[in-house]
Amino acid sequence: MTDTPSFDERFDAIIVGAGFAGMYMLHSLRARGMRVRVIEAAGGVGGTWYWNRYPGARCDVVSVDYSFSFSEEIQQAWTWTEKYAAQPEILRYAEFVADTLDLRRDMQFDTRVESMIYDDAAATWSVTTDAGDHYVSRFCIMATGCLSIPKDPDIPGLSSFDGPVYFTSRWPHEPIAFGGKTVGLIGTGSSGIQVAPEIAQEADRLFVFQRTPSFTLPARNTPLPASFVEEVKGAYSARRQKARRHPAGHLRPITDRKTFSYEPHERRSAFDGAWESGGLDLFGVFGDLVVDEAANDEVAQMIHRKIEETVADPTTAAALKPTGNPLGGRRVCLDTDYYAMFNRENVTLVDVLKDPIETVVPDGIRTRDGHYKIDALVLATGFDAMTGALLKIDIRGRQGLSLRDKWAHGPVTYLGIAVEGFPNLFTITGPGSPSVLTNVIASIEQHVEWLSDLIDHMDKRALKTVEADAQAEEAWVRHVYDMAAPTLMMKANSWYLGANVPGKPRVFMPYVGGLNVYRDKAQSIADDGYRGFHFEGNERSSQASAKTETLGR
Numbered sequence: 001m002t003d004t005p006s007f008d009e010r011f012d013a014i015i016v017g018a019g020f021a022g023m024y025m026l027h028s029l030r031a032r033g034m035r036v037r038v039i040e041a042a043g044g045v046g047g048t049w050y051w052n053r054y055p056g057a058r059c060d061v062v063s064v065d066y067s068f069s070f071s072e073e074i075q076q077a078w079t080w081t082e083k084y085a086a087q088p089e090i091l092r093y094a095e096f097v098a099d100t101l102d103l104r105r106d107m108q109f110d111t112r113v114e115s116m117i118y119d120d121a122a123a124t125w126s127v128t129t130d131a132g133d134h135y136v137s138r139f140c141i142m143a144t145g146c147l148s149i150p151k152d153p154d155i156p157g158l159s160s161f162d163g164p165v166y167f168t169s170r171w172p173h174e175p176i177a178f179g180g181k182t183v184g185l186i187g188t189g190s191s192g193i194q195v196a197p198e199i200a201q202e203a204d205r206l207f208v209f210q211r212t213p214s215f216t217l218p219a220r221n222t223p224l225p226a227s228f229v230e231e232v233k234g235a236y237s238a239r240r241q242k243a244r245r246h247p248a249g250h251l252r253p254i255t256d257r258k259t260f261s262y263e264p265h266e267r268r269s270a271f272d273g274a275w276e277s278g279g280l281d282l283f284g285v286f287g288d289l290v291v292d293e294a295a296n297d298e299v300a301q302m303i304h305r306k307i308e309e310t311v312a313d314p315t316t317a318a319a320l321k322p323t324g325n326p327l328g329g330r331r332v333c334l335d336t337d338y339y340a341m342f343n344r345e346n347v348t349l350v351d352v353l354k355d356p357i358e359t360v361v362p363d364g365i366r367t368r369d370g371h372y373k374i375d376a377l378v379l380a381t382g383f384d385a386m387t388g389a390l391l392k393i394d395i396r397g398r399q400g401l402s403l404r405d406k407w408a409h410g411p412v413t414y415l416g417i418a419v420e421g422f423p424n425l426f427t428i429t430g431p432g433s434p435s436v437l438t439n440v441i442a443s444i445e446q447h448v449e450w451l452s453d454l455i456d457h458m459d460k461r462a463l464k465t466v467e468a469d470a471q472a473e474e475a476w477v478r479h480v481y482d483m484a485a486p487t488l489m490m491k492a493n494s495w496y497l498g499a500n501v502p503g504k505p506r507v508f509m510p511y512v513g514g515l516n517v518y519r520d521k522a523q524s525i526a527d528d529g530y531r532g533f534h535f536e537g538n539e540r541s542s543q544a545s546a547k548t549e550t551l552g553r
């Protein structure tokens with residue numbers, strides 16, 4: 001890649017982001033002979049796994065499923081070593097895929113896209129970057145990730161702190177020595193829950209500042225026996241096929257059995273069994289946890305009991321019990337020894353619901369009732385999820401329509417893939433797609449393959465642009481809402497709803513209907529001539545097709 005900015009260099013497609021979505025999209029479009037450039041803010045591939053390199057970062061989908069299925073060569077060549085892979089192994093895997101497919105030659109790293117402006121007359125996108133590049137492209141594909149833009153932590157006095165501040169979402173590449181230090185950690189979502197036990201082992205003292213307690217289940221991560229990996233590899237395509245038909249896109253147990261179809265002692269023993277086996281198995285014994293309030297409450301109580309049994313100090317145990325948000329309403333975390341960590345002498349939970357943080361001061365954190373002296377501060381304060389990365393870029397579609405304006409009251413998309421007014425621009429795992437509620441690699445594969453088919457469809461018919469219809473978009477947004485409305489997920493203050501970012505419109509963003517249902521819907525739309533999309537013809541190839549061609553409305 002050149003160091004000098006490029007002006008008006010032309011591409012068939014520009015892909016923003018070199019995480020798993022950008023990598024597979026590049027491979028797929030290049031295989032079609034397209035000239036493609038991937039633009040990536042990071043210094044390498046891997047997306048979320050490039051940035052979130054804090055100690056303890058680990059995926060909560062089992063490794064043999066959280067990986068690409070499209071290449072038999074890759075899935076046979078790579079060997080996972082743990083049930084739930086840790087960040088370094090996933091990043092090595094992303095790098096291995098990039099090497100195997102020779103992806104880097106079409107990737108531009110350390111570059112952020114600043115604007116994407118649609119030219120109505122030319123039907124192309126003008127893309128500018130912070131490196132001063134100006135590119136022109138027929139298609140733009142946003143592979144920007146659902147959790148890539150850290151939320152502004154919005155903590156008074158933060159800049160006055162004398163010691164180092166580490167964001168889990170922007171963790172340094174060199175190891176951080178916490179030995180002999182007193183560390184403050186703010187944030188107890190997945191990231192905080194994963195990093196805390198690691199810091200606790202090394203630091204002199206750890207203060208965990210918790211505002212909202214999360215539900216977390218023991219991951220019970222374990223090394224993968226070679227025999228298991230061989231068995232998986234021996235029947236990988238059958239396993240992948242099952243995953244494709246699974247609502248979550250990976251082989252976790254599911255059931256439609258209702259909680260109260262069990263006797264109380266059976267419920268308790270089923271819960272205990274799932275707790276012991278670890279991971280998300282709990283959702284495989286009770287199928288109604290996210291819709292039935294009483295069922296949800298009962299299981300929440302069972303988790304409270306586990307907290308009481310594990311955490312010796314009753315005040316700490318009480319503060320750790322999640323209340324007010326139903327189980328599953330916010331992302332359920334998987335942990336390794338999180339609750340047990342609070343029995344260590346050097347770990348203190350600070351309940352900032354009761355004793356709010358007032359300000360960070362040069363030597364620590366001042367709460368209403370206390371002053372905690374710390375040497376280093378770790379922020380695991382979350383992300384501007386699902387829309388943050390898209391709205392950070394100045395995206396303007398037809399007649400200068402800005403995406404920020406279009407989404408002022410919340411994101412609207414068709415299938416989570418396309419937006420009316422923004423021709424030839426696609427979002428991979430955008431709002432309105434199953435994305436974060438699934439094995440996201442399985443969702444990415446579905447999107448990339450569906451979009452590649454759409455582009456084939458256009459090329460075969462010499463169609464220049466594709467755009468979602470307003471009515472189809474409106475109907476999809478309603479459908480996404482209708483699927484979420486009966487669930488308890490609407491009752492939690494979660495990032496799924498944008499509730500973690502002050503002022504963000506409260507709209508439930510992911511599609512809860514399941515990846516299998518979504519896949520069928522998307523396929524039926526394609527089979528129906530891309531119902532809900534309209535195409536414009538290509539003057540270059542045919543004078544007659546220059547009229548607007550509307551298919552399958």
Ligand code: NA7
Binds near residue numbers: 382
């Ligand atoms: P999350 O799940 O959004 O968690 C962020 C945490 O930070 C959460 O406990 C917040 O408490 C807390 N927070 C945020 N701002 C503050 C301030 N100002 N004061 C105190 N506490 C604060 O982000 P994660 O990175 O852990 O996980 C995101 C996803 O990444 C995860 O679900 C996986 O899919 C991977 P609050 O809830 O706002 O009270």
